[in-house]
Amino acid sequence: MSTMDIIQFIALNHLLNRLSITNYEPVLAIIKDGKNVFNLSESELSFYHVQSGLSTSLRGIRSFKEYEDEIKNCDRQNAHIITINDNRYPRELKEIPSPPIVLYYKGELQDNLKAIAVVGARDYTQYGEDVTRYFAGKLASFGITIVSGLARGIDHIAHAGALEASGYTIGVSGCGIDDVYPKENRELYERILDKKGVILTEFPLKTEVRGYNFPRRNRIISGLSLGVLVTEARIKSGSLITARFAVEQNREVFAVPGDVFNEMSEGPNELIKRGAKIVRNYTDILEELFPQLIHDENKTAENSKLDKKCEVELGKEEEHVLSYLDYTTPKHLDDLIFEVDINVGELTQILIGLEMKNVIRELPGNHYIRIHHE
Helix, strand or coil: CCCCCHHHHHHHHHHHCCCCHHHCHHHHHHHHCCCCHHHCCHHHHHHCCCCHHHHHHHHHCCCCHHHHHHHHHHHHCCCEEEECCCCCCCHHHHCCCCCCCEEEEEECCCCCCCEEEEECCCCCCHHHHHHHHHHHHHHHHCCCEEEECCCCCHHHHHHHHHHHCCCCEEEECCCCCCCCCCHHHHHHHHHHHHCCCEEEECCCCCCCCCCCHHHHHHHHHHHCCCEEEECCCCCCCHHHHHHHHHHHCCCEEEECCCCCCCHHHHHHHHHHHHCCEECCCHHHHHHHHCHHHHCCCCCCHHHHHHHHHHHHCCCHHHHHHHCCCCCCCCEEHHHHHHHHCCCHHHHHHHHHHHHHCCCEEEECCCEEEECCCC
C-alpha cells in the first residue's frame, strides 16, 4: 500500500474534524502502518475498526482536486502545512493520544521545543495578571517556549509576557489559520509573528469559531508542552479542561495558589487539592522540568532587567506590608496579621506577590524576611 501525500492528508483532516477526537485512533493506526487510508477496502477498514460512517466517507472520495486550493491559499497567506509524518511535526505533540494529523501554521516553528503552557480564564484580576506576566516572562527569559490559546485574558497576558521578555511563544488557535479570534487580538497575533513566534491550528481554512473547537484546541496546547501552568481561573474554566488533557497526556500540572475568597482562584486551588504542584516562584517549575537551567550562570540581560523591574514596581499594599519586615529578623505570619491589620487571605496573597518579585523570602515555620539586593 502506498503512503499518503499531503493532499490526501488535508482531505482526511477535513473528514476527521467532523468527528470526536476519540475516533482518531483507528485512522492513526493505518497511517502508522504506512498505508493509504483512501486505498483500503471496506473489509480492511473494518479490520482497523474504522467506524462505518467514516469508512463510507473515505471510500466515497473520488477526487482530491478541491483540496488543492487549500495549499494555494496557504501559500498566498504565507502559511505552512505539515502532516504527522513530517520531520518538522512537534515531537511532543506526536506522542499524545489522538494527535492532529495536519497542522497549519504561520511563523517559525522551532525544533526540539522546551515548552510550558500558561493558561487561565478570560476574566482575571490584577493578581492574575501579575502572576501570569511574571511566570511567562521569567520562564521565557530562560529560553522556555510559552504556549497558550490566543484567547482574551490570561492567554493574552501569557503571550505578551513572553514577548516582553524577548521569548518565543506559540499561539494555538480555535479556528482556521486564515482568521483571527478574538478580533481584538489581531495586534497580539501580528506581534507574535513579528517576533518570530508561531500561530498554529489543526482546523482547515475557513473554519469558523465554534464552542466545540476549544477542547480540541486545548489538547494541542497541553500536547505541545511538558507541563501546564494554570494561574487564575474559575472552577468551570476551560483551563481545567487543558489541565485534564495534560494529565491524560502524562504532562505535569502546576497551579498558582490564590485567595480562597476569590472565585477566580477556585480553579487553581481545586487543581492543587487534586494533586497539582503548587508554584509560587518560577524556580518551582525549573526544578521540576528543567533542573539544568537553575544553575545556569549566563542569565540573559532581559532576565536581569525583569529582576530589577520586580524589585521596584510595588503596589501600595505591597509597600505597606514590606515596611513591617526587615533584613535581619524574620517575622512570623501571625505577628504580621496583627501589625498590618489585613485579613489573612489578603495578606497571604500580598506575601506571595512579594516573594515572586524576589523582595522577600519565606523561611520555615511561616516566617518572612526581606532580601538584600546588591
